[in-house]
Amino acid sequence: MASPQQALPAPTIDLLLNLMDTRPESILASLTQHSHLASACDAHGYSLVHASVSYGQLAVLRELIQKYQVNVNLLDEDGETPLFAAETAEVAKCLVEDLGADRNVRNAEGKTAEDKFLEEEGEAHEVYQYLKSLRTGHQAVSAGVVESEGVHPPPPLPNGVKVELGTMTEDAVGDVPDPEIRRRIDELAARDDFQTEEVQAQLRDLISEVVIGIGSEDTGRSVRRRVD
Structure with a gap:
């Protein structure tokens, strides 16, 4: 008589983080049974939110914030929110405009995400350009008059x-x-x-x-x- 199938071991936060790049759907499936991992962090304070932002996995990102109510401004060991990990303007826009991320949070070095992108990536980086546009203000036309900052x-x-x-x-x-x-x-x-x-x-x-x-x-x- 066959022995009963042994239960699979529970996933760990490190395992889920390693799946973010290639198997994001497996992460979402695991979270249905292990929802506590949605807001868990590894030894360096790195979370699934940080990873989903870094890899541009917007479906996972939205579910973490909207379904599992993970803090969109969750800090890692360097005091950096997921916004610091964004690599495209699309992801940064999703964080700020759709999910309410705070772009003014400063890391342990006293720098905002905009500051860090400017220093490490330069003015041409699309995330820096997007964050800068939020600070300087988009031009808008109101009653036939161009309105900009100030x-x-x-x-x-x-x-x-x-x-x-x-x-x-x-x-x-x-x-x-x-x-x-x-x-x-x-x-x-x-x-x-x-x-x-x-x-x-x-x-x-x-x-x-x-x-x-x-x-x-x-x-x-x-x-x-x-x-x-």
Whole structure:
């Protein structure tokens, strides 16, 4: 009579780490029976999350974080999160934007992942470029005004006034009550830093002066704000 089949030994974290590159599906299968290994680390604090990031195994990474609730900022012995192990921008983006990794964590040497990639891989590395773009800010268009770090769309002008940049002609000036105001508008429009908040605030105040001046002088005409 055949002896009963002996139970297979339980997997270890070291075994699962060695399977990450070639047999990620075996890792997921093992975790269904040994879920405690999802957040386990080897002798150097290296975890399945670190390994899945390093090898770009996004299916394993997502399951570890979303199903087994492993800390996406788990630290190894060097104080480095899995983000430090990313080798492609795709993996780094998944960590930061999809799984909520903190890109500002500093390792034992006081460096962020961005700092380390710059130092060890150089500016051309795609992960460094991605992390840098998060810090400097993507350009976005809002209400027809380009918005980047430190530059925001100006508040709306008073009374529905529309300002178009360009050189002012005699006909265009029309009812501007004061040549000095005309000069100041031309001066602001010609500045290289026209989109900064400081210059936009000056323009807004100047236009307010024009509107108030016209309204006070033209008392015989009813002026109503345009409603689109």
